[in-house]
Amino acid sequence: xxxxxxxxxxxxxxxxxxxxxxxxxxxxxxxxxxxxxxxxxxxxxxxxxxxxxxxxxxxxxxxxxxxxxxxxxxxxxxxxxxxxxxxxxxxxxxxxxxxxxxxxxxxxxxxxxxxxxxxxxxxxxxxxxxxxxxxxxxxxxxxxxxxxxxxxxxxxxxxxxxxxxxxxxxxxxxxxxxxxxxxxxxxxxxxxxxxxxxxxxxxxxxxxxxxxxxxxxxxxxxxxxxxxxxxxxxxxxxxxxxxxxxxxxxxxxxxxxxxxxxxxxxxxxxxxxxxxxxxxxxxxxxxxxxxxxxxxxxxxxxxxxxxxxxxxxxxxxxxxxxxxxxxxxxxxxxxxx
Numbered sequence: 001x002x003x004x005x006x007x008x009x010x011x012x013x014x015x016x017x018x019x020x021x022x023x024x025x026x027x028x029x030x031x032x033x034x035x036x037x038x039x040x041x042x043x044x045x046x047x048x049x050x051x052x053x054x055x056x057x058x059x060x061x062x063x064x065x066x067x068x069x070x071x072x073x074x075x076x077x078x079x080x081x082x083x084x085x086x087x088x089x090x091x092x093x094x095x096x097x098x099x100x101x102x103x104x105x106x107x108x109x110x111x112x113x114x115x116x117x118x119x120x121x122x123x124x125x126x127x128x129x130x131x132x133x134x135x136x137x138x139x140x141x142x143x144x145x146x147x148x149x150x151x152x153x154x155x156x157x158x159x160x161x162x163x164x165x166x167x168x169x170x171x172x173x174x175x176x177x178x179x180x181x182x183x184x185x186x187x188x189x190x191x192x193x194x195x196x197x198x199x200x201x202x203x204x205x206x207x208x209x210x211x212x213x214x215x216x217x218x219x220x221x222x223x224x225x226x227x228x229x230x231x232x233x234x235x236x237x238x239x240x241x242x243x244x245x246x247x248x249x250x251x252x253x254x255x256x257x258x259x260x261x262x263x264x265x266x267x268x269x270x271x272x273x274x275x276x277x278x279x280x281x282x283x284x285x286x287x288x289x290x291x292x293x294x295x296x297x298x299x300x301x302x303x304x305x306x307x308x309x310x311x312x313x314x315x316x317x318x319x320x321x322x323x324x325x326x327x328x329x330x331x332x333x334x335x336x337x
Contacts, residue, residue, distance in 0.1 A: 035093075045101075054270075066241075079101050109292075117288055117289065118317070123337050125332065127263060132158050137165060147321060153184050157181050198222065223263055224263070241273040244275075247276070281310060288334075296328050316334045319331070
């Protein structure tokens, strides 16, 4: 009777499955852990290719390349999703393939996860898209002034809001320059202020010189045209791209060696269409921040379209400020002049 019982127990182990491997042996179709999950493995490789070769995705159809690059870090979410499926499928092949997109993502964005802040600074800047529908002017000013910046850059300011901000900021920032819907408030004297033509038919950019104790600094404030995603036109970024070229040309001919660009560029540092600007400047967040520094939308930030960029000066820290009544988060940076 004991021998019969032993045969019965052994007969319950599926053919080809190794006891103790928890289902990682052969499945009911006889396929081993290396023979199944090939579709998942191919999806993992495709994810890696999308990350590594994102610049090969064409912009000719609905600006798909720029749209991908705007949200490029989020492509990495495919990895944990595929990981769960690979574990459910018990596929060693898929698990091994997932190392490829993991390494590619880490190569592209791993450095952003480290804290690069540190070092002395003698200049602090804050940039904010205050939003045309923001009714909490006093609360917004309180958040911005809490960072104790030397200059505050505001964009998307309506005519009615402009008067309110001029009044609220006057005590701590006696110097200010306004062109159209953008403005700069400063603790130091401003000279040589002029609008910058970014080819949109009205003024949304300016250039001024801040006379700091450490010398003259050219500061640009810009709000590039908004972008939308529509079913008919795709990523509507063409007007923004034209403005980026115009802004880039203005930066090319800037005579001062110390330059700071503040604004809402409606694009990320990864977006190829902003190359006329990003090829000349470095991101404060990328070189001195910690994390991605996503600034939009304020309720659940998914991308960084608000930028602080520099040339000829050194960012030593960069961060996002608390939310205001705007749909963007304010951003700030410490800079060594």
